Amino acid sequence: MSLSNPTQLLLRNADLLKADAPLVVNCPDSGLISELVAINAHQNISCYNVNYAEHQALSKKFSALDCQFSAHYQSTQLHDLVIIYFPKSKKEFNFLLAMLTPIISDNGIILVVGENKGGVKSAAKLSKEHVVRCDKVDSARHCLLVEAIFNNQRREFNLDSWFEQFSVEIAATTITVASLPGVFSNGELDKGTRLLLENLPKSINGKVLDFGCGAGVIGSYVKKRYQGTNIEMLDVNALAIASAKRTLTLNGLEGKVFASDSLSNVSGQYNTVISNPPFHQGIKTNYHATESFLKGIKGHIAKNGSLTIVANNFLRYAPIIKAEIAEPQLLINSQGFAIHHCQKQ
Template sequence: MATSNINQLLIRNIDALSATTPLLVNIADDGFITQYLTQHGAAKVDSYHTNYAEYKTCQQLNNARVQAHFCVEYIAKNKHDMAIIHFPKSKAEFAFTLAMLAESMTEDATIVIVGENKGGIKSAEKLSKTYLEYCHSADAARHCLMYIAKFIPNIPRFDLQKFYKHYSVQVQDKTLQIAALPGVFSQKSLDAGTAVLLANLPDTISGKVLDFGCGAGVIAAYIGTIHPKTTLSLVDVSALALHSAKTTLALNQLTGEYIASDSLSQVKERYDFVISNPPFHQGLKTHYGATEHFLGEIKQNLASKGCITIVANSFLKYAPIMEKSIGKTKTLVVKKGFAIYQCYLNGRN
């Protein structure tokens, strides 16, 4: 695995990153942790992730000096003398991360913030004034920046609920209440693609339903509202998304099963209906591989006459992948730059 630009910047500063109980925050490991442990022999590392795939990669190091965590809210058992934070693509998520971490750090803890220039890292100093006493540029390389910072003493206690955005969605005659944390797709309003999808769902939906890449849970909430006898399962790679989806369903008096998964890796059941606005953005780059893998593998999770319906930007050629991997695929509608593709396993199309 090639070392990312961010980790190359960290490695070139590895001597200066000495700590006894460092916390890594959404740092994707491609060899950095092993190098860090070699350089700093007394360190015990905690690695916190909101991305399940990155969490599993870290967990697979199987090193007694590394503890991996996948959760929404990180709370340290023992306070950390350093945090190395990957600057997120969502500026609101950066504030969320700083507010959450303050209680887990020692008073004199060093805060290291790293990110790509095109990812907005240059705004770190401005965005952190509420939480950080100072935030100074320390190094630049590989189109990335690294800042050194320190928390302001006595930051108010973290309250997860204060970071939720709430809004209503009107779909035909149904009104849904949506809740979303920073960094979750469509945090502030219903996106156009999902709106087109909800207007073109199968007429009858019953049995077990999977919302793949659930985000804030809009699709599952709507299906559960109009088809109350369905059993809902929601899957996402993001801890922030899964927590948001659970909150959304609760607001609409619904319940579901919530599955943290790297694509379909943790999805074990077969479903009568799979409904999805599948993700094609990963980090800062447009990335289609995750959705192509999902479409190539979903057949194994469809019931004998299961149906899959997805929405995608109309320029994305997903229909041929569905034809090859699942069966005859219809394009139901092309509207507002989005296409709805549908395939019934073993017939109907």
């Protein structure tokens, strides 16, 4: 089994993993949990993941453990050890710390691990409000492990206070967007999504899927502009799902928002599929999710239904669309982005 570099760094410091009630946050590897189970035979171990695929993998393998997937981790017990895999953004790390401090026991230990280029070196500075000290423990494989001691200052966590809002106005249609830290395009509309919304098909009706919805910009905009559409949105990230639901509510719109690992929880067919698909996993470039989506979505597009996606223009998605669905049309290539559109025959 291949283990990530941060997990390998943790495992070579196994003496730090002994605890009465450990909590592991955003662990991508079952190998670490197996080691925790071996070290802590009582199995009073909890896992919290905002990534649905990682959550599913852990909850299926360790069904006896408390595994949570949500925008807000909650527990009735206090954890004497919290292991955090440093997230893709510093804002999200601050969010996680604020969320977790109410459930850390007095003088509890916080271990933070991550890749150097991912920002883990800033963990000490970012956590100073919540800890009495934060020290480097080990480094290897371009990763860093730090240990902090909780300062026992518990503050009530209010999820609502972490949403950022901004407005989007395109073609005389305006929506308000809410997004939590770590969600794509947090606090502002990205160029690719704006270009996509400016070049949508003239007519959209029926059942619509927003794949990789993020904060729900595309699905909410389509629902408001094209009245009568039935919107569904999916994402792999719990913070994105919470954001998309909030965006719908802010605009007085109705729609279905659900978690899915690519198309794992998708059923039925759609008249229109629209997406600004992800090509990053954490800080790394990863095309697998989008390529898997393009290869599998045909079965979920109704006859004469369409697919419209925006992508960086260096990404070679057009040949995949042609091979798997239909000959794509390049609607526009501008500002480093290309919009591909095809119709299933």
